[in-house]
Amino acid sequence: MGAEVALLRRGRTDLGAVVTFTGLVRDLAGDNPISAMELEHYPGMTEKSLEAIEAEAQRRWPLQASLIIHRHGRLAPGDQIVLVATASPHRAAAFESAEFLMDYLKSRAPFWKKEETGRGDSWVDARETDEDALSRWR
Amino acid sequence: MDVLYFAWVRERVGKPREVVATEAKTVADLVDELIAREERYAVAFEDMSTIRVALDQELAELSAPLTGVREVAFFPPMTGG
Numbered sequence: 001m002g003a004e005v006a007l008l009r010r011g012r013t014d015l016g017a018v019v020t021f022t023g024l025v026r027d028l029a030g031d032n033p034i035s036a037m038e039l040e041h042y043p044g045m046t047e048k049s050l051e052a053i054e055a056e057a058q059r060r061w062p063l064q065a066s067l068i069i070h071r072h073g074r075l076a077p078g079d080q081i082v083l084v085a086t087a088s089p090h091r092a093a094a095f096e097s098a099e100f101l102m103d104y105l106k107s108r109a110p111f112w113k114k115e116e117t118g119r120g121d122s123w124v125d126a127r128e129t130d131e132d133a134l135s136r137w138r
Numbered sequence: 139m140d141v142l143y144f145a146w147v148r149e150r151v152g153k154p155r156e157v158v159a160t161e162a163k164t165v166a167d168l169v170d171e172l173i174a175r176e177e178r179y180a181v182a183f184e185d186m187s188t189i190r191v192a193l194d195q196e197l198a199e200l201s202a203p204l205t206g207v208r209e210v211a212f213f214p215p216m217t218g219g
Binding site: 023040041042044045048081082102105106107108109110111112113114123125126130 | 195211214216217218
């Protein structure tokens with residue numbers, strides 16, 4: 001994560017604020033310990049949707065730089081799932097746009113999580129709160 | 139056209155993709171055709187409120203026309219981030 005942010009900042013002295021968000025694999029699903037998480041995605045549509053989400057953030061806020069990295073495949077508890085970074089002259093735009101990007105990634109980018117527990121594997125259900133989170137950006 | 143399935147839709151249908159010859163006018167018509175074809179589609183499409191659709195990799199409604207579409211994908215609500 002540090003390396004990615006350093007790359008984003010390299011050679012630039014015009015940035016006023018950089019906000020980063022890192023999503024991690026938790027070791028519990030409810031009360032069940034998780035041994036691993038499998039992240040499925042839709043190759044092709046994934047890249048398109050990440051580009052569209054990032055372009056929308058760039059359109060809404062005066063961003064000087066932005067970055068989205070989303071992993072897929074098999075991950076272990078403690079692993080990083082997603083990194084979002086936004087840079088702007090002032091912090092409000094950087095904070096808001098990072099939150100916007102995460103809200104959209106949650107329910108508009110084609111990723112699906114499956115948790116492996118001692119009681120078997122199960123797909124993570126989308127939450128209504130994720131959909132609610134989107135409504136404030138409309 | 140190519141029809142793709144992801145996550146538990148893929149598991150219920152039993153394959154990640156297939157080529158479907160169809161005259162279906164809309165996504166909903168295509169779903170009806172598939173359901174009529176085999177039980178596993180009926181299981182996968184049992185509750186359409188839990189199914190999301192993409193046409194040529196753009197999210198679309200069930201009522202969307204299939205004219206000119208090359209790739210249809212069915213999947214559960216997304217859980218990224």
